[in-house]
Amino acid sequence: MRAGIAEVLDNSSLEFAELLQSLGVQRRVARLLSYLAIAGESTSRDIECGTGLRQPEVSIAMRTLRADNWVTEHDVKSTEGKGRPQKVYTLITPIDEIIRIIEEERRKEATKAMERIQKLKDLASI
Numbered sequence: 539m540r541a542g543i544a545e546v547l548d549n550s551s552l553e554f555a556e557l558l559q560s561l562g563v564q565r566r567v568a569r570l571l572s573y574l575a576i577a578g579e580s581t582s583r584d585i586e587c588g589t590g591l592r593q594p595e596v597s598i599a600m601r602t603l604r605a606d607n608w609v610t611e612h613d614v615k616s617t618e619g620k621g622r623p624q625k626v627y628t629l630i631t632p633i634d635e636i637i638r639i640i641e642e643e644r645r646k647e648a649t650k651a652m653e654r655i656q657k658l659k660d661l662a663s664i
Contacts, residue, residue, distance in 0.1 A: 546587070546588050547569065547572060547573060547576075547588060547589060547590075551572045551573070551575075551576055552572070554572045554575075555568040555569045555571070555572040556568070558571060558572070558640070561640055561644060562644070563640065564599065564602065566589075566591055566595045566596070566598065566599040567599045567602050567603065569589040569590070569591060569599075570585065570589065570591070570596070570599045570600070570603060571603070571608075571629070571633070571636065572589075573585055573588050573589045574609065574627065574628070574629040575629060575633040578628065578629075579626055579627070579628045580626065580627055580628075581614070581624045581625065581626050581627075582596050582597075582600075582624065582625045582627065583624065585627065600627065603627075606631075607630070607631065608629060608630065608631040608636060609627050609628065609629055609630060609631075610627070610628050610630045611625050611626065611627050611628075612625075612626055613625060613626070614626050
């Protein structure tokens with residue numbers, strides 16, 4: 539992690555996040571994935587600044603990423619030695635793998651939809 543430096547999502551990263559959203563990934567989760575993929579290990583404050591998300595949005599999205607085992611977190615003491623430790627997050631599942639997982643989920647959904655359409659056709663022809 540680069541102390542004190544918050545990457546900001548550029549046009550390419552924003553497009554990446556928007557494409558994730560178009561595939562059904564929640565907006566805040568998509569922004570976090572895009573951010574962590576380029577920035578690497580980051581504090582929640584860096585993530586807020588870099589993604590434009592508010593702290594509660596970051597926390598909610600992190601819950602989703604932790605539940606999927608895509609991110610890890612650890613605490614780091616403040617540089618001044620005062621106050622609460624900062625949460626630091628790292629993407630532990632490679633972004634290629636995350637894309638593959640999303641692709642597989644969408645394929646399953648499409649297959650189920652096609653099965654329902656076929657059933658409709660079968661019922662309509664009775």
